[in-house]
Amino acid sequence: TDSCKDSQNTCKWGEKSTADLMSRYVSKEMGYEVPKEGWRICLAHEFKEKRKPFQAKDVSLSNVLEHVGLGIRYLKWWYKKTQVEKKAPFIDMFRAQPLRQIYGAPLGGIGGGTITRGWRGEFCRWQLNPGMYHYKTVTANQFTVCLRRGGQTVYQQVLSVERPPTLQGWNWGYCGEYAFYHALYPRAWTVYHLPGQNVTLTCRQVSPVIPHDYQDSSLPVAVFVWDIENKNDYALDVSIMFTMVNGSGHKDDKSGGHWNEPFHLEKEGEAVSGVLLHHCTTVNPYTLCIAAREQPDREVSHQTAFSPKGTCSSLWSDLITDGRLDSPTGQCLKTKVGAALAVGCSVPAQSRNTLEFCLAWDMPKITFGSREREHIRRYTRYFGTKGDASPSLSHYFHLFIIEDFVRVLAFSAYDCSPQHSLPSWYKSALFNELYFVADGGTVWTELSEDADVSGGVRSENGGLPAQPAVVKEYGRFAYLEGQEYRMYNTYDVHFYASFALIMLWPKLALSVQYDIAGSVVQQDPTERLHLMSGRYSPVKSKNVVPHDIGDPDDEPWQRVNAYLIHDTADWKDLNLKFVLQVYRDVHLTQDNQYLRDMWPVCQAVMESELKFDLDGDGLIENSGYADQTYDGWTVTGPSAYCGGLWLASLCVMCKMARLVESEESYQRYRDLLDRGSAAFDKLLWNGKYYNYDSSGRDLSNSVMSDQCAGHWFLRASGLGDGEYQKIQTALKSIFDLNVMSFAGGQMGAVNGMRPEGVPDRSSVQSDEVWIGVVYGLAATMIHEGMWEEGMRSAEGCYRTVWERLGMAFQTPEAYCEKGIYRSLAYMRPLSVWAMQLALNTSQKSQTPSSTNRLAMYGVSQAVSKS
Numbered sequence: 001t002d003s004c005k006d007s008q009n010t011c012k013w014g015e016k017s018t019a020d021l022m023s024r025y026v027s028k029e030m031g032y033e034v035p036k037e038g039w040r041i042c043l044a045h046e047f048k049e050k051r052k053p054f055q056a057k058d059v060s061l062s063n064v065l066e067h068v069g070l071g072i073r074y075l076k077w078w079y080k081k082t083q084v085e086k087k088a089p090f091i092d093m094f095r096a097q098p099l100r101q102i103y104g105a106p107l108g109g110i111g112g113g114t115i116t117r118g119w120r121g122e123f124c125r126w127q128l129n130p131g132m133y134h135y136k137t138v139t140a141n142q143f144t145v146c147l148r149r150g151g152q153t154v155y156q157q158v159l160s161v162e163r164p165p166t167l168q169g170w171n172w173g174y175c176g177e178y179a180f181y182h183a184l185y186p187r188a189w190t191v192y193h194l195p196g197q198n199v200t201l202t203c204r205q206v207s208p209v210i211p212h213d214y215q216d217s218s219l220p221v222a223v224f225v226w227d228i229e230n231k232n233d234y235a236l237d238v239s240i241m242f243t244m245v246n247g248s249g250h251k252d253d254k255s256g257g258h259w260n261e262p263f264h265l266e267k268e269g270e271a272v273s274g275v276l277l278h279h280c281t282t283v284n285p286y287t288l289c290i291a292a293r294e295q296p297d298r299e300v301s302h303q304t305a306f307s308p309k310g311t312c313s314s315l316w317s318d319l320i321t322d323g324r325l326d327s328p329t330g331q332c333l334k335t336k337v338g339a340a341l342a343v344g345c346s347v348p349a350q351s352r353n354t355l356e357f358c359l360a361w362d363m364p365k366i367t368f369g370s371r372e373r374e375h376i377r378r379y380t381r382y383f384g385t386k387g388d389a390s391p392s393l394s395h396y397f398h399l400f401i402i403e404d405f406v407r408v409l410a411f412s413a414y415d416c417s418p419q420h421s422l423p424s425w426y427k428s429a430l431f432n433e434l435y436f437v438a439d440g441g442t443v444w445t446e447l448s449e450d451a452d453v454s455g456g457v458r459s460e461n462g463g464l465p466a467q468p469a470v471v472k473e474y475g476r477f478a479y480l481e482g483q484e485y486r487m488y489n490t491y492d493v494h495f496y497a498s499f500a501l502i503m504l505w506p507k508l509a510l511s512v513q514y515d516i517a518g519s520v521v522q523q524d525p526t527e528r529l530h531l532m533s534g535r536y537s538p539v540k541s542k543n544v545v546p547h548d549i550g551d552p553d554d555e556p557w558q559r560v561n562a563y564l565i566h567d568t569a570d571w572k573d574l575n576l577k578f579v580l581q582v583y584r585d586v587h588l589t590q591d592n593q594y595l596r597d598m599w600p601v602c603q604a605v606m607e608s609e610l611k612f613d614l615d616g617d618g619l620i621e622n623s624g625y626a627d628q629t630y631d632g633w634t635v636t637g638p639s640a641y642c643g644g645l646w647l648a649s650l651c652v653m654c655k656m657a658r659l660v661e662s663e664e665s666y667q668r669y670r671d672l673l674d675r676g677s678a679a680f681d682k683l684l685w686n687g688k689y690y691n692y693d694s695s696g697r698d699l700s701n702s703v704m705s706d707q708c709a710g711h712w713f714l715r716a717s718g719l720g721d722g723e724y725q726k727i728q729t730a731l732k733s734i735f736d737l738n739v740m741s742f743a744g745g746q747m748g749a750v751n752g753m754r755p756e757g758v759p760d761r762s763s764v765q766s767d768e769v770w771i772g773v774v775y776g777l778a779a780t781m782i783h784e785g786m787w788e789e790g791m792r793s794a795e796g797c798y799r800t801v802w803e804r805l806g807m808a809f810q811t812p813e814a815y816c817e818k819g820i821y822r823s824l825a826y827m828r829p830l831s832v833w834a835m836q837l838a839l840n841t842s843q844k845s846q847t848p849s850s851t852n853r854l855a856m857y858g859v860s861q862a863v864s865k866s
């Protein structure tokens with residue numbers, strides 16, 4: 001049982017579990033080998049609460065007045081972008097995605113594109129062109145079951161609860177009360193009890209997202225393993241048919257040049273066959289492939305093409321007649337065309353059998369929106385760039401004993417000999433939030449021969465290597481700030497999310513750091529209007545960390561800082577977040593080359609940062625606007641958030657100075673740290689917590705949930721484990737006020753709380769809850785021994801998002817107590833992995849000094865195939 005609950009299913013802390021997602025399930029069947037942990041929902045479930053995206057009308061009068069200039073400038077910019085340039089804005093405030101409470105685990109590995117299936121089985125969210133999302137359910141993409149007894153079809157059903165107006169020749173409307181979905185990413189199960197048939201189907205969907213594996217994790221494939229349980233006293237012949245239509249439901253699908261062909265591939269004694277759907281688009285052509293493994297006593301048959309229009313009765317009759325499809329040879333040319341694959345087997349009485357399908361797609365070469373450069377996806381290293389890889393991809397993937405690898409991922413969370421057993425909701429959060437590593441518009445490419453990561457300052461001139469070994473070997477990685485906030489590697493947010501990468505794919509985390517470091521030394525002097533201030537300033541200044549590495553609809557890496565709300569050269573957190581990540585990564589990976597390469601960049605950004613200490617007291621000041629990740633929440637003078645990040649950065653600079661044996665640097669940062677710490681305590685500590693800022697405004701003593709972010713990073717880096725009375729007192733105040741005095745303690749921590757216990761409504765972001773921030777706060781609490789408080793805070797967010805608001809696999813950046821959310825499918829919640837690091841660290845304080853610490857943290861690298 002869930003360790004947080006007592007026998008009445010009530011949480012120890014008095015919270016009634018909100019998990020009623022299975023209340024409509026009427027069957028007793030629980031499927032084949034479906035794990036206990038994960039996110040489970042009956043297909044008949046309806047979420048009662050329907051939230052709306054944050055819009056201008058949700059802004060209070062005082063905030064409207066504050067943002068009128070931005071509103072007008074944004075409107076002008078938006079008009080030019082959409083109506084003149086005919087491009088999609090990097091944030092479309094007028095067309096926020098409405099909430100669709102439908103999403104489930106995405107298909108595909110990392111960086112090769114993703115296709116998301118809904119929890120009711122629909123194929124509904126498409127990201128084949130890198131970073132660009134298309135939200136459309138393609139009705140004809142389905143699995144259909146056919147049961148035959150004694151040579152007669154007795155049951156044929158589309159495994160979908162939908163009753164669409166098209167494809168009327170198919171038998172729709174499967175009864176959702178007899179099925180449930182269970183996700184533990186990168187796996188998901190759907191259990192269908194077939195009413196009146198005494199048959200239960202369990203479909204297990206697996207994508208190759210495997211820690212420390214840099215080969216199989218890059219593959220654009222997924223398998224569907226169907227387990228068929230026949231509880232009758234007679235044998236049945238069972239076929240499953242997989243139908244896929246070309247395209248993604250986009251209007252461009254109808255453009256000409258698509259063609260389908262059947263294939264059969266046999267090697268190493270194993271065979272697969274299926275249908276290839278070739279998409280001959282002018283931009284980013286690709287082939288989609290549905291395949292099945294040929295095994296003894298399984299019959300594979302296909303239909304090369306069917307028209308997904310009208311009733312589509314002929315395909316239905318083809319299957320119902322004999323449980324197999326016609327299997328014509330030859331190709332088929334059509335603009336809008338579907339393909340079908342059926343696999344059949346016999347299932348003896350009181351017995352079970354399995355069938356396997358694979359979906360693969362091969363888009364080896366990509367261009368981004370500007371079409372200036374061609375990029376090669378990572379998986380081509382193993383499968384070539386010719387665009388003919390899908391048969392081999394499906395062949396490889398069928399043979400790949402993926403379960404063993406995926407289990408390791410599950411294992412990593414449990415294998416930490418916990419003092420406290422981990423609650424069930426936490427395991428679901430930990431694995432299911434990981435979806436964003438693949439489904440964050442993620443792109444993973446090879447570093448081209450002529451690329452220069454160093455930003456033009458080569459190592460021989462005291463800069464970075466042009467082609468750092470880790471980037472050359474492991475490729476370039478980028479993921480979006482959010483599916484709706486279309487900027488790659490937004491760095492102030494990646495700070496939180498980076499825990500997932502550094503713990504599970506550390507080479508990718510380092511690769512991102514090299515790209516950012518290269519951009520630090522670059523500049524783009526082009527003047528442009530920044531929408532918040534209304535002032536013109538350069539796109540990118542030298543020696544500062546960029547906000548992001550670009551928009552996939554433009555030319556990322558080449559043109560950074562797609563974000564033009566603020567000029568982020570003056571942001572106070574970006575440079576510090578770079579330094580803190582460098583040290584944390586060095587601590588976890590013990591990579592000395594990385595330390596040596598990053599050290600000069602750290603010094604350069606710290607030099608830039610020092611300019612923000614205007615009064616020379618050793619502590620930086622904020623500039624009276626929203627100059628950090630809370631980009632709608634003004635800060636003036638020394639502040640808890642940026643001041644804390646600054647002191648933590650000075651601390652790690654001292655550590656790194658010692659590692660690179662630079663006594664002079666050490667003394668310099670040590671002096672700043674001593675003076676800055678004294679100023680920090682004097683100006684901000686009020687006996688219970690650090691004040692939001694030191695502006696002396698009415699609201700400067702608000703309690704910020706994220707005030708200990710700097711200390712969090714010290715702890716994650718193996719530092720700061722002395723007596724930190726003030727931090728513990730502050731965390732206690734945050735728990736009492738931001739968590740327990742907000743929404744009955746059930747929704748995590750509000751960003752800003754007044755000491756008297758009402759949310760700070762002075763800005764558009766202070767009364768929001770940022771899920772990723774709460775997971776980071778929970779990690780800090782765990783590091784400080786406040787396990788129950790940390791778990792309670794994080795649980796509120798998980799249950800709100802996954803169980804109450806129906807936002808599975810699209811965790812947003814933010815929600816308010818009532819009514820609204822902001823920015824669906826967002827990067828920051830990946831910080832849940834920081835909780836895992838904290839749990840492991842606090843249990844394994846005996847740290848080896850010179851080995852790679854990731855293995856020790858329960859993330860075994862022994863499983864790596866690379």
Ligand SMILES: CC(C)CCC[C@@H](C)[C@H]1CC[C@H]2[C@@H]3CC=C4C[C@@H](O[C@@H]5O[C@H](CO)[C@@H](O)[C@H](O)[C@H]5O)CC[C@]4(C)[C@H]3CC[C@]12C
Pocket residue numbers: 055056057059063064067068070071072074091093481485490492493563565628629630631632764813
């Ligand atoms: C006259 C009108 C009626 C007034 C309308 C006001 C609105 C246009 C603005 C009021 C609040 C603004 C939003 C505040 C925050 C935003 C987030 C930002 O991007 C990313 O946000 C992350 C924080 O969530 C941050 O950490 C990342 O670094 C950023 O990349 C984008 C702008 C905005 C949505 C902002 C837009 C304008 C308002 C809605």
